Amino acid sequence: MKDQMLLFLCDCRGEIDLPKDLNLGKQLPTFKHSYLCSPEGIKYIEEMIQKHGARDIIVAGCTPRIADTFFKKYDAEIVNIREQAAYVGHGDEKMKALIRAAIEKKKTSKGRFKREIDIASKDVLIIGAGIAGLEAARRCADSGLGVYLIEKEQFIGGMVGKLDRVYPEGTPVSHTLNRIIFDTVGRNNVTVMTGAELQGVEGNIGNYTIKLKVKPNPIAKCNLCGECVDVCPITVQDNGIERKAIYFEPTYPNTYAIDWSSCDRCGKCTEICKDINLDVKEKDIELKVGAIIVATGLEPFDASKITAYGYGRYKNVYTALEYERKLVRGELKPKSVVIINCAGSRDEHYLPYCSRVCCFIGMKEAKLTKDVSPDTEVYLTYIDMRTYGVFESLYSSLRDSGVNLIRGRPSEITERDGKLIVHTEDMVLDELLKIETDCVVLSTGYVPSKEVLKKLRLPVEDEFPMNYVCSTLSIDANPHGIFLAGCSSYPKDVTRTLISADYIAGNLVSMFTKQSIEVTNPVSEINNDMCSGKNCGICAWVCPYSAIMEEDG
Ligand code: SF4
Ligand code: SF4
Structure with missing residues (x-):
């Protein structure tokens, strides 16, 4: 039949x-x-x-x-x-x-509704110029695609650019990151825009119209003398380091830049440098691209929410990034440190899940401490030590270098006579411990940055863009032409971030080998017999894609 x-x-x-x-x-x-x-x-x-x-x-x-x-x-x-x-x-x-x-x-x-969509543009927009965005840009550019790489901060490099080195080998971050930067920026088919924020997106796969707001660098020609920093009165706390509102980072661009969110426009820097123009205007820019790669990375969980650990209340309780930056600059020389893994993670009051990377971030800070300051007494508390692959060797090396590994979750941190006291169980010894220490490092979990995901109308469930975590959308060419690289879908270490960016770029390039793409999606239609006909307009109001509109008559 x-x-x-x-x-x-x-x-x-x-x-x-x-x-x-x-x-x-x-x-x-x-x-x-x-x-x-x-x-x-x-x-x-x-x-x-x-x-x-x-x-x-x-x-x-x-x-x-x-x-x-x-x-x-x-x-x-x-x-x-x-x-x-x-x-x-x-x-x-x-x-x-x-x-x-x-x-x-x-x-x-x-x-299902089927249609062929022409790929009108084979340029790609990459949002976020951290290590994932840079790597994806490099791979797309290798294949001849036009790349717009945008970064909302004044310098590229992202979270990895703020680190000192990566373990298990202790390789300086610059060895990985700078090589990718120098191989990406300056190419004819790569346009890098810093101070650039996504405002809106219209269209669909193969034919997106992108609206950006770009605040150009106000320094026309910088010779890196640094005199502006000496006169700037605004000091900014930036993840463990102090800097001025006008500052420099050794990534790209190779110029000083102004952090507009901190600058109070006092004009002192313009008095000593004629090349600084505080009146530089924001620009609205429109781009046409065929696909979008989101590489906006992740954000650490807000440690101040874990009130029992006193972050923000006790001077010497730091996040892992703050500690690392202070330690390598010699601003911290602790006689003892307690590093708390899973700070706020796997805890229904804060982050109920495991972020996968914080165990080895905690281990890394322990190893870094021993490398920089061998006499420092280091304690590392953990619930379960989730190491895999080569990170097991890092775990073994901690034991060899004399790090005290304590299985247990600290209940609270108190302060006495200028010293911090970490109250914790030791599940192996079946004892309650009070460890007196100079400083505490909280290795917190991570959440994907959600601002851009929302602007692209990608649904977020339980902190994550689930469609990109639990399906082949995480790697495949997909019907929307929107790809998520690196940690923008879920936390990854540096190696897996690079692999993810390469994979995404490869799939995007293969998608662009075609002239058109068949899209099969269910499409709604209005049942005129049931529509109230009273112009309630709710459908037009709630549709996130502005696909329906009311017409007169
Ligand atoms: S902005 Fe001017 S003062 Fe500041 S480093 Fe550059 S050249 Fe020197
Ligand atoms: S104008 Fe801004 S960057 Fe320049 S000195 Fe004043 S606060 Fe610093």
Whole structure:
């Protein structure tokens, strides 16, 4: 029989106890399989479609987030009987109800909306010029694409640019970062804009219009004499270092720049340097690009929220980044330090999840302390030490260098006679300890920066852009032409950040080998019989893509 509907039930390799009797009537051929998303499963579906001349298929099994990747090409209706029934113990009746609903939906559905979209521009916008954005820019530029690399700060380099060195080897950050910078900026097909913020995005894959606001550097020609710094009265605390409102970072551009959020426009720097123009105007810039890479990185969890640890209240409680920057500059020479891993992480009051990188950031600060100051007594507390691959060797080297590893979560930090006291359990010795120390380092968890994700209307659930974490969207060419590189989807170490950026750039380049892209998305339409016709306008108001508008008459 032609044009009929087929139902495929998948037990997900024994994960789902499929209903024994569906009572769907004989008109709906039903097939059971244990692994439909395997090559054999796909072949089985194709054979059945061929045999029955079917037009519509329904696949009941796991979540559409996974299943859609495999069965979208058949325009399949996916029924999630795993998470929505089997995993939550709802059993046969719920599964049957979900399947019946899918059958009714399929009978009336017009199928997915398909269209070919021309790739009007093969330029790419990369938002964020940290190590991920730079690496993605370098790879895209290698393949001949035009790249706009924008950075909202005055200097590129991002979070990695603020670090001193990366472990397990203790390699200076400049060895990795500066090499990528010098290989990226200055190319004919790469435009770098600092002080540039995304204002808006319109269009779709292959044809985006980007609106930027750019505050140009007010220094026309800088000879790096540094005299402006001496006269600037504004001091800024910048993640463990003190700097002035006019400052320099050894990345790019090779000039001093003004931190506009701190500068009070006193004009003292202009009195000693004729090349500084405080009246420089913001510019609105519009770009046309075919795809967007988000490389906005991550932000450390706000340590002041963990009130028991006294960050912001006690002078000598630091974040890992602050400690590292002070230590390598010689501004801190502690006789003892307690480093607290998982500070606020895996704790339902703060960050309920593991950020994956903070264990080895804590280990890194311990090793760095021993490398810089071998006589400092170092304590490292942890809940579980989550090291993998080469980081296990860092863990072993901590023991060899005399770091005191304490398994336990500190309950609080107090202060007595100018010393900090860390109150902690030691689960191995089964004792409560009070460790007196000069300073404490909080190795907190991380959250992706969300400002740009919101501007691009990418949904964020539980702090993360889930669609880019739990599906092939994290790496594949995707229907929106918006890619997330590095830590903008979830925390990664430097190596994995670079791998992610390379992978994303490679997939974007392969997407741009085509002249057009087929997009298959469900598209809504208005049922005129049901619309109130009273111009309530709610749909136009809530649509995040401005895809619907009210017209007179
Ligand atoms: S901005 Fe002027 S004063 Fe400041 S470092 Fe550059 S040349 Fe020197
Ligand atoms: S105008 Fe701004 S950057 Fe220049 S000296 Fe004054 S505060 Fe510093």
